[in-house]
Amino acid sequence: MNFWRDMTKPIIGLSPMDGVTDASFRFITAKYGPPDVTVTEFVNVEAALYAPHTLIRDLAYSEIERPVIAQIYGHTPELFYKVAHVIGELGFNGLDINMGCPAKTVASKGSGAGLILKPELAQSIIRAARQGIEDWSAGQSLDDLGMKPALIQSVLKLNRRRFDGVTLPPRRAIPVSVKTRLGYDDVVVEEWIRTLLEEKPAAITLHGRTLKQQYKGSADWDAIARAVEIAKNSDTLILGNGDLKDMEDVYRRVRETNVDGVLSGRAAQGEPWIFRAKEQVKQALRSQCREMIHDVPVSLAERFRIMLEHSAHFASHTQIHSFVGMRKHLAWYSKGSPGAAELRAQMVRVKDIDEVAALLRAYATSLGTTFAADRPPAWPEAHTLQP
Ligand SMILES: Cc1cc2nc3c(=O)[nH]c(=O)nc-3n(C[C@H](O)[C@H](O)[C@H](O)COP(=O)(O)O)c2cc1C
Known part of the structure; x- marks a missing residue:
């Protein structure tokens, strides 16, 4: 086929x-x-x-x-x-x-x-x-x-x-x-x-x-x-x-x-x-x-939610990959935001999803806004890869 x-x-x-x-x-x-x-x-x-x-x-x-x-x-x-x-x-x-x-x-x-x-x-x-x-x-x-x-x-x-x-x-x-x-x-x-x-x-x-x-x-x-x-x-x-x-x-x-x-x-x-x-x-x-053709805007809140969901999905592989492999993605996601250089510098050192969430919360506060940084809902076991 x-x-x-x-x-x-x-x-x-x-x-x-x-x-x-x-x-x-x-x-x-x-x-x-x-x-x-x-x-x-x-x-x-x-x-x-x-x-x-x-x-x-x-x-x-x-x-x-x-x-x-x-x-x-x-x-x-x-x-x-x-x-x-x-x-x-x-x-x-x-x-x-x-x-x-x-x-x-x-x-x-x-x-x-x-x-x-x-x-x-x-x-x-x-x-x-x-x-x-x-x-x-x-x-x-x-x-x-x-x-x-x-x-x-x-x-x-x-x-x-x-x-x-x-x-x-x-x-x-x-x-x-x-x-x-x-x-x-x-x-x-x-x-x-x-x-x-x-x-x-x-x-x-x-x-x-x-x-x-x-x-x-x-x-x-x-x-x-x-x-x-x-x-x-x-x-x-x-x-x-x-x-x-x-x-x-x-x-x-x-x-x-x-x-x-x-x-x-x-x-x-x-x-x-x-x-x-x-x-x-x-x-x-x-x-x-x-x-x-025009840009489909992605709000900062949506970008943050996607960063967290991506991190959580990645973390479900941690017995195979270490979280280190997620850092480059987080740095890429940080591009273009106000004060991105500092956020990027912090993202390339994170060790787990909790650190990602904490950084996003602090970053939102620095912009005078809030981000709840709730953990994303768990996806079906079928999609996780813990051996
Ligand atoms: C980090 C990286 C890894 C790549 N790995 C592969 C690969 O596994 N298989 C492949 O066919 N091409 C691979 N490529 C080439 C890309 O698929 C693509 O051909 C190239 O980046 C040019 O397209 P782009 O300008 O849209 O990125 C890789 C490129 C990069 C930057």
Whole structure:
């Protein structure tokens, strides 16, 4: 079932960010955005198979995130074949293969953007992942593949929590997509996109930079437009990515390039609600009227409530993550408020949600207002992840 095809274009989704788009951030974005589609942080295929706690940490999600896609990376087709079974079993709506990560630890091993230098391997990885999904949907189980009992237990545990005891949906062949860059050292987008299209992925998300550029310079949307042109008569959607600051940028880039959609990453840091305006963008594109897009204001009180709810959700993972991982989010949320620098400096030292609440109360008082800072209501046990 290819959900990509059925979505209203342009698709406006949340881009995966390792260390950022974890289960809590995705939950909060889905609740206060929501984006059209959500992608998990990337998960190494070896870790997924041999360190099952990785699944619990990185592949937990809640139903409100749907359609939700699991992103995996690696360089060994057989492992993609096996992990595809796990992704299917976990009820994801799609499987995405990372061919864009520029980190030395990833790309120098031939994974992530390293695959741009190995087009044939990249193609066999897509084929292996798709075959894994097909065999899983035809009935092959994790047991059939001789997977470790601890891995199977982790999958069962995640499913029980998410579905709260409800039966799993029937097996379906979910779409396989790719997220990549324009090239390794140089822009080779035309050749690279043609190589990927031979394997007919359901979608390709293209970050408008090469590996060598890392995050420097500006994303090259002209190159993304060339990829759209090449994919025009195929069944593969092209999503553009890179430097979209707000929904006006989304409007402009979609108009200029005719992409089927976009993924936005850094703009959602500290502003998970940015996707609220996505319907305005679609409307504005239909009526060709940019003026229809305007900010959806978020009051200070609402921002504070979201900070607390995000912290509480994150704290439910503390046996896996330490609260330290929440600090950067709190600093991002603090941006732009009056006297933000001091609030930020305090937020990057907090140890738990009570400290967050106390800081928010004191900050509200300093602005001559009050903030009750009540603990958010507990969410269903199914969404918490205490092992
Ligand atoms: C901290 C961080 C972590 C990232 N991790 C991933 C990842 O796990 N998988 C992936 O495909 N891209 C990853 N990216 C790249 C983003 O998805 C996106 O392509 C890039 O940030 C450009 O889009 P933006 O300008 O909207 O942020 C990451 C980016 C950042 C900043």
